[in-house]
Amino acid sequence: MSAYKTIAETVDTELEIQRSRFLTRLVRVESEEAAREVIAKVKAEHPRARHHCTAFVIGQDARLARSNDDGEPSGTAGAPMLEALQAAGLSDVVAVVTRYFGGVLLGAAGLTRAYRAGVASAVDKARTVIRQEQQRATATVTYEQAGPLTAAARRLGIAVGDANYSDVVAQDFWLTTDTDADHRFLELVAAHTAGTGRVEFKEMQFRDQT
Secondary structure, three states, rough: OOOEEEOOOOOEEEEOOOOEEEEEEEEOOOOHHHHHHHHHHHHOOOOOOOOEEEEEEEEEOOEEEEEEEEOOOOOOOOHHHHHHHHHOOOEEEEEEEEEEOOOOOOOOHHHHHHHHHOOOOOHHHEEEEEEEEEEEEEEEEEEHHHHHHHHHHHHOOOOEEEEEEEEOOEEEEEEEEEOHHHHHHHHHHHHHHHHOEEEEEEEEEEEEEO
8 A cells, every 4th residue: 555544643522421521542553562651641631430442544545454442341442442443444543532421321323422422523524644655765965955855756746855965065854756757757857967877776664744
């Protein structure tokens, strides 16, 4: 998969259902270890809460998916939370729903609806971004050539990355993975450097699209 959707920043929401409070936190993560660190942090913030139910989806192919009911009846919390994330098409995200019990039993169906609604409300509030696989290409050019080259690249929608300055400029660019993108970039560099610019194609990486 060359692109997938995730959230741009952390989201916190709260729902009150039959006097129980459901506090949802969505956090962007890139590993299971990071997801579990978020879960531990939320638990530390709410030590008196009755439950901290969780779900996370990680990876460009959303292959890593986990959920936990944290003491709620089996299948009534983590699974519907995970379903809400998957229905939204999100990856690299962890959801934690902290429940403060209000004294009214919701039953299995009520719990399932509440935990799903908690995550769904946070997803609705979240700003999402597309992460797309791109290739880093470094163009080594003179100082005089660097400015016009980067300006031309931006006009074509090519993302401009970091630069390293010495006696020449080693300027990074991020190329899409569509057919002939590397060839078109070589032509661009040649056109703006009279054929003197050098290009090195480097690693592939998923990056946020703005």
